Each structure stands twice: as structure tokens, then as C-alpha cells.
Amino acid sequence: AQSVSQHNHHVILSEAASLELGCNYSYGGTVNLFWYVQYPGQHLQLLLKYFSGDPLVKGIKGFEAEFIKSKFSFNLRKPSVQWSDTAEYFCAVIPSNTGKLIFGQGTTLQVKP
Amino acid sequence: EPEVTQTPSHQVTQMGQEVILRCVPISNHLYFYWYRQILGQKVEFLVSFYNNEISEKSEIFDDQFSVERPDGSNFTLKIRSTKLEDSAMYFCASRQTGYYGYTFGSGTRLTVV
Numbered sequence: 001a002q003s004v005s006q007h008n009h010h011v012i013l014s015e016a017a018s019l020e021l022g023c024n025y026s027y028g029g030t031v032n033l034f035w036y037v038q039y040p041g042q043h044l045q046l047l048l049k050y051f052s053g054d055p056l057v058k059g060i061k062g063f064e065a066e067f068i069k070s071k072f073s074f075n076l077r078k079p080s081v082q083w084s085d086t087a088e089y090f091c092a093v094i095p096s097n098t099g100k101l102i103f104g105q106g107t108t109l110q111v112k113p
Numbered sequence: 114e115p116e117v118t119q120t121p122s123h124q125v126t127q128m129g130q131e132v133i134l135r136c137v138p139i140s141n142h143l144y145f146y147w148y149r150q151i152l153g154q155k156v157e158f159l160v161s162f163y164n165n166e167i168s169e170k171s172e173i174f175d176d177q178f179s180v181e182r183p184d185g186s187n188f189t190l191k192i193r194s195t196k197l198e199d200s201a202m203y204f205c206a207s208r209q210t211g212y213y214g215y216t217f218g219s220g221t222r223l224t225v226v
Contacts, residue, residue: 032213043219044156044204051213090156094213099144100169101206101215103156 004093006104013081014112021076021107023091030096033074035065036103038088047089050074061085083113115139119205119218126195126225134190134221136205144208145188146215147180149173149201156204162188195225 007022025031035047048059055067065076074091091104118137126132138145147159160170162180179191188207192199202222206215 034214036217044217046214046216049214092156098169099208099213100158100161101146101148101213102158103148105155 004091004102004104006089006091006107008107009105010108010110012110012112015083016080017111019076019078019081019085019109021089021091021109023074023076023104024072025074025091025093026072027093027095032094033065033067034092034094034101035059035063035074035076036090036092038090038106040087044090047076081109081111083111085109086111115216117205117207117216117218119203119221121221122219123222124224126223128197128225129194132192132195132223134192134203134205134223136188136190136218137186138188138205138207139216140186141209142207142216143210144168145180145182146206146208147190148204148206148217150204150220151198151201159190159203192223195223197225199223200225 003026005024033050036044037047038044047063048057048065050057050067058064063078065074067074089107089109092101094101120135145162148156149159150156158171160174160180161168177193181189202220204220205218208215
């Protein structure tokens, strides 16, 4: 079945640690890729997106993600996390020309001060 | 920055009652969506709406659900006879034509008792 998979459900890191959250999708063809963040009690916010071009995309707050087409992956990275990065992170995909955003299960990131 | 506004932020209703969740999308956006997130689960697509009609709906969006854009600014989701399993966070989103970056509202937490 077509889906978006996030490998880590709950990640606990100390401040200054490096972060990588995995995301794989199973849609063929052209896709638009997103990472959203949901801070406690707040709405979903767009961290970064990939439509085309350079597969390494930079987003807000020092986050970046790399699109690897051969691996159907779009992993999120941050070199050094902060306590304020504690949130739920969602990978999402819009398969070609559908316009429908499909989410992964989400990863809860807890950063210890 | 323009926002998608949702009201109320939290609604408690008795099983079998009708609820209407309200959303005000960004004014120049033409595509509107409802998503829901049951506690601990992924964000799920419910319905998309364009040009005053439903363009796509999920299996979740059965006859108990309906959407409406009554006055050109509001976008509502109605659940006719709520069930316990309708308890979730409901997110409204909108986007511009030709751009796949969704803007999400803060969500309405619906609790059915």
C-alpha cells in the first residue's frame, strides 16, 4: 500500500546532540515532500519542503532534509538540537498532481536540557 | 503572516449530537482541507474542497460528515451524529493555486462523551 513511514516514534536527545529523523515514502513518480513540526499546544508549522532542484533543502531553525530519490527517502537533520526543538515532527508527501497531503505517523522528539 | 483560524479550540459534545467546526482560511487561497488526528495516531486526510465542491474525500468521511463554505470566508465541517471515536483534533488547512504549501490552523480538539 502507498504510504509514508517514519522510522522513529519517540526520540530522546540531549541538547547539542545531532538529530536525524527518517522518512520513507512508497509513491512512484513525482512527489512533493514536506516536514512539519507541531510544538506542544500549537498548530502544524512547515519546517521545509522539497519540490524540485537541489535535493538538500534548508528550512527554518537550522533544520535541513535530503531527498534521495533512489531510496525514496527524505530524512530530516539538525546538527545540534536545542531544548526548544522538543515537538512532534511529521513527514508528509503530496504524490504527483493529487494535491492531497499524506502524513507519516509522526516522531516525538524530546530534548533534555 | 496570514493565518488559518479555527474555532472553537476545544469542544465537548455528547454522543449523538451534531457539531460544527469552523475555519477561516487565508483569503486568497482556493483549496481547503480538513484533517484529523486521533490522540497518538497519525494526521489523517478527511476531505478536500475546491470551487465550492468536494474534490476528494477519504473513507473516514462518510455520510455523517459534510463540509460547506457558506459565505465565501468560512469553511465548516459538520458531524451530524457524533460517536465516541470522532474524538480527535481536527485541523483545517488551505493553500494557493499551483503551490503545494499548506497552511494549517491551530486545530479544534473535539471530545465526544
